[in-house]
Amino acid sequence: MKAIYTIFGLMLFLALSSCENFLDVNDNPNNPQDAPISGLMTNATYETSLNVYAIGSITSNYVQYLASPNPAGASDVMEASNYSGLWFDLYNVMTDLTDLMQKAEEEDAGHYLGAGQILMALNLGMTVDVFGDVPYSEGFDFSSVTPTYDDDEALYSEVFSLLDQGIQNLSGTTSISLGDDDFIFNGEVSSWLKLGNMLKARFMLHTKGTTSYDAQAVLTALASGMTSNDDDATVIFFEQRFNPWAQVAINNESLLLGGWISTQFIEAMDGTSYATTDPRMPLMIGATDDGDYIGVINGAGRGNAPEQGARSTLIPGQFYTSEQSPLLIATYAEQKFIEAEVALESDPEAAYSAYLEGIEAHMDMLDVNDEDKMAYLNSPEVSMGSSALSLADIMKEKWVALFLHPETWNDARRFDYGYKDMTLPENLNGNLNGQFIRRLAYPDNEVSRNGNNVPDVTLLDRIWWDE
Template sequence: MKLYKYLLLTLLTITVSCSDDYFDVNGSETQPTTSSLPPQYRIQGAIENTTAQAQYRGSREVLGVTQYGSQNVANYYSETWSNEFTTGRYFLWQNAYVYSLPNTADLIVLGKRDNAPNFVAVGKILRAYILGMTTDQYGDIVLDDTYDGVSSMNITPKFATQEQVYQAIFDYIDEAIAELDESSPIALNEEGGDVLYAGDQAKWKKFAYAIKARYLNHLSKKSSYDAQAIITACQLAISSNAENAQKTYGGGPSSNDIQPFAVGGYGSSRFDYFSNFFVELLKNPLNLAVPIEDPRLTIIVPEAVNGGYHGVVTGRGLDGNPSDDYSLGNGGFYTSPNSTTDMINFSEVKFIEAEAKLRSNDPSGAYTAFKEGVQADLDKLGVDSAAKTAYLNLLDTEVGTTNISLSHIMVQKYIANVLNPETWVDMRRMDYSSDIYPGLQRPDNVNLDIFPNDDDWIQAMVYEYNEEDRNYENMPNNDPYVRLTTPVWWNTAD
């Protein structure tokens, strides 16, 4: 096997954010388990490792960039882009390669062994999703030399370019879509393990098309950008909230049944308060001269004990003010024990379609998709009928076919994708523009040694120090002055 499984015990001892028994559904994680276990017993672990390990870490560590939440202290490392950011103590790499990708590899191997192409397809879809999150945060990553469930370990794997990784993602998705049309002797949910779609293969296929649309849309600065291909994928993708790719949590009592960002979730640290940027954006999402609040504000953000909805400026902390003056980062729609982790949902698909249509000089089609995306998110959050109707009417008045802009689309997508690492991709594609995201500013106390200018923003993550220690000959330049400031492949024009 090819990826560090013999190093797991060492890695686990230095990772304090993951409980020992969180993913014991798969048994021992230090030994290959593909020899006799049927695939139906592996699908749950593959899904849960993807969402609660890889996606959680990929979201948590970039909160100082996406600015959904803030800490109660100034100079917190992830908000000032320092310390762990510059020394390689950022654990998406470990969570992707040690916990998440091996499960998908085993699922593919077991599915092939048992002539169950549906399990192979799910393994490839999840693998594409994890590889996508990982390459989007690092750039070049390990691809073919990862653990494949069969081969011997290689502790010095070679890296693939991000362009190569993207091609692999599209290949995995296309193969999976075809494999989901094949017959299988084993149902995906035969042992209750399909905690995403309960064995509904049509929904898995729509999920695959949604991921394809997302990654095609990332190429907006490349000459290969194909708006029509994106629109086509969107039309075959998730088409209602009932098809959203989301992991549902029961709310306890065990930590692995609690949303990771909620109190009691397995993560050792989350964020203390919602950020000032996010709260103020919700107070005036259409950037009107006379602000009109978004009806989702009170659903997503808890009211401060001292009254009102107030966020903490990212990087500044409480700044000497009482903690009760600010809106807590837990207890809202996305941060309660029974909240979901959304991988990709109907609203995002519609915003992707809206962007592609706008770039295709189809403002009418763009506005229609945009409005459907907003309505989908209002429905998902349970906004009452009167407030929903008023807000949608406001969109007709203030936006409409005539005024629809990239800013309108990206702001609403930002609101609908709370705590999803996809937001960091969008912010980089939009060049962190305050014209696109009104009010967006760098965090306070940002690391001026590496980011001296006001328009310097973080572009990628430093590879983990343990990877650099054992595989320095193969990995790209990991100097933080280079890694943190160099745009990834899709964020550069041809």
């Protein structure tokens, strides 16, 4: 059962949030300095979902879900943009989670502690995945305004430790039960345990190209993970606050342009790059007034609209863009594709079954009708059999199923952007030397304030698991 926001929930969030700007030495007298554990949980679950959105809104251009309507748009051409806002948002949540975990230990609230540790692992892991080395060991005690940066590989060990501790604490006793202050699972401890194991598998999969990778450990974690779409980790929005992707679609209708669809994504679904037309396309993106699906080439912009014609965009009212649509943190569909990739070498039959189940799970999420679903699943190009299933097949279907989700950028880097017909954007940032981007630049605020500790890297320097 997923938590649904209410007006009371919004008031609680606004009243009790203890969120502090990372390393902000100025106290705000209008914010409470000692928020209760319940308020911290409300804020952390809500803001974590927005962090997933924020990263996805950046990386969706890199993996060519979206494209800028303007030529040489910064995200399209992979410029070194300033993401100070994202940095602060991630650290604000982790600061609140530090307080939540401390209070949970003091109050013997084991389930709050466990959920907090899983959320900390998720936010820390996302931070490392986009920035690499980041402050952590000196990041939350505010003893220094110039904290040192921890090694990204070492921080991954902390991610796994937090997940293990979280699972252990959620499996034990507690003085206070989780409840409707948990905006992800509404206090369902069993769902938190499944999420913890699913996230272990997600982050372990990132290490596939390293010596620390253990395929059996991934499969073991998955065995205790999600079992259906009902287990998806989501935050559902309420009437007073729209899903942010819905706001992008609404803004676009008002000519505040955003959410334009990449040609690459449309051609992967409309029968161009693959022979089979995907019935999910009209449920995920908008058609032109003429009923056509026409994308924008990344980096090229839409051209002269009257001459070049209309383009497909995100439109209000679809699964991803309804005002109360859920923000997807982690899904059963993603888990099945993780299983398919991990099992591919050792057990092709199990991999093939998981691959098909992942497609079906996503189609069920979108309410694809049974006739269209079975026609797609039974098409020779999709239903190729276990002996012919390839990693490229799995990655393509996972790319579709994780539409707008930041995890796809991790996949793209692991897969060396090897999706069929995916090409470099036009007007590519010249500093990339004809290559795809591998990380985000450190924020300008951090460079100016903590420059002696900020690593000297370029957009081509790889995160530890991508080397």
